[in-house]
Amino acid sequence: MIPIHGQAESTASGGQCQGCKSDEAAPIDMAFAFQPIVDLASGQAYAYEALVRGPEGQPAASVLSQVDDANRYHFDQRCRTTAIELAAGMGMDRFLSINFMPNAVYQPAACIRTTFEAAERHGFPVNRIIFETIEGESITDRAHLLKIFQAYKSYGFQTAIDDFGAGYSGLTLLADFQPDLIKLDMALVRGIDVDTARQRIISGVQKICTDLGIRVIAEGVETVGERDFLAAQGITLMQGYLFAKPAFKAMPPIANVG
Numbered sequence: 001m002i003p004i005h006g007q008a009e010s011t012a013s014g015g016q017c018q019g020c021k022s023d024e025a026a027p028i029d030m031a032f033a034f035q036p037i038v039d040l041a042s043g044q045a046y047a048y049e050a051l052v053r054g055p056e057g058q059p060a061a062s063v064l065s066q067v068d069d070a071n072r073y074h075f076d077q078r079c080r081t082t083a084i085e086l087a088a089g090m091g092m093d094r095f096l097s098i099n100f101m102p103n104a105v106y107q108p109a110a111c112i113r114t115t116f117e118a119a120e121r122h123g124f125p126v127n128r129i130i131f132e133t134i135e136g137e138s139i140t141d142r143a144h145l146l147k148i149f150q151a152y153k154s155y156g157f158q159t160a161i162d163d164f165g166a167g168y169s170g171l172t173l174l175a176d177f178q179p180d181l182i183k184l185d186m187a188l189v190r191g192i193d194v195d196t197a198r199q200r201i202i203s204g205v206q207k208i209c210t211d212l213g214i215r216v217i218a219e220g221v222e223t224v225g226e227r228d229f230l231a232a233q234g235i236t237l238m239q240g241y242l243f244a245k246p247a248f249k250a251m252p253p254i255a256n257v258g
Contacts, residue, residue: 028066028075029055032083033246034090036254037097037217040227040236043257047095047130049239050083057248076104077111081118084129088122090251095158097130102144108151116155132160132183142173149177160217165205178212186220186240193225206233224256 033053036045054062067075080098087096105111119126131152133145149159160181164170165188174182184202192198209216218230221240230238244252 026071027078028063028071030063030075030078030082031055031057031249032086033057033248034087034092034251035239035246036244036252037095037237037239038243038254038257040231040238040257043254045094045251045254046237047097048087048092048251049097049132050079050087050099051246052079052099053248072101072104073106073111076101077114080115084115084118084124085122086249088124090249092124092251095128095130096124097132097160099162100131100133100148102133102141102148105144105148108148112152112155127156127158130158130160130181132162132181142176145173146177149179153180163219165201171208174208174212174214178214181215181217181237182209183217183219183239184235189218189220189226189230189240190222191226193223193229199229202230202235203233206235210234227256 031053032050034048034050037047037049038044039046052060052063080100083096083098115129116126118124119129153159158181159179160183161170161173161179162183163185164174164182166185182205184205188198188202190198192202206216215237216235217237217239218226218235219239221227221230221238221242223242226240227238227242242256244254246252
C-alpha cells in the first residue's frame with residue numbers, strides 16, 4: 001500500500017475540500033499523448049510527459065476549451081488519474097510528468113488523495129511522478145502555489161516549474177521554492193546555438209540551478225545544433241521533436257540522442 005503521510009493521511013480518511021464536495025455535471029472526455037524527456041547521458045528516456053488530448057487524439061485545445069470554473073477541479077483530478085492509468089497500462093518504468101492546475105487545488109492534502117489512490121490501484125510508484133506547472137503570468141496566487149509545491153514534495157513527488165523564463169517571476173519563484181526540476185521555455189532554446197544573448201542567459205540559469213541542486217530540462221529542442229550546444233553546457237535532459245513527437249496513448253521511439 002502506498003503511504004499517505006501526515007495531513008494527507010488524515011484528510012484522505014475523511015476530510016474534504018471545496019472541490020471534493022462539488023458534483024461533476026458532465027465529465028470532459030479526454031485521453032493522453034506521451035512525449036519523452038530524454039537523458040543524453042544514458043541515451044534513454046528520463047521521463048514521459050502526459051499531454052492531454054481528445055478521446056480520439058484531438059488537439060489539447062479542443063479539451064482545454066471546455067474547462068471552466070465549474071469543472072476545473074474534477075478535470076484536474078481526472079487528468080492525474082487517467083495519466084497514471086495509461087502509464088501503468090503501458091508498463092512505463094520511467095518518471096511520469098503530469099501538468100496540474102494550481103487554481104484547481106483547494107487544499108493540497110485533500111486534493112492529492114485521488115492521485116495516491118490511482119497510483120496504488122494501478123501499481124505506479126509515487127516517487128516516479130513529477131508534478132509540473134507553468135510559471136509567470138498564469139500564477140494568480142504565489143503563496144498558494146508554494147504551499148502546493150511544498151506539500152507535493154513532502155509526499156514524495158518530484159516537482160517541476162514548466163516554461164521557465166516565459167513569464168516575469170521565474171527567478172523570484174525559484175528563490176521562494178527550489179523544485180527538483182525546471183523546464184526552460186522553448187523560446188529561450190530556439191536557435192541557442194547561434195544566439196549569443198540566449199547562450200548567456202541559459203548559461204546563467206544553468207549555473208544557478210547547479211548551485212541550488214536543481215536539474216534543468218530544455219524544452220522544444222528541434223535541431224542538432226541546439227542539442228549539442230545545450231549538452232556542452234551540461235544540460236543533458238531535453239525534450240522536443242528532434243527526439244520524438246508525442247504519441248497518442250503510446251511511448252514513441254527515441255531518436256538523435258547521440
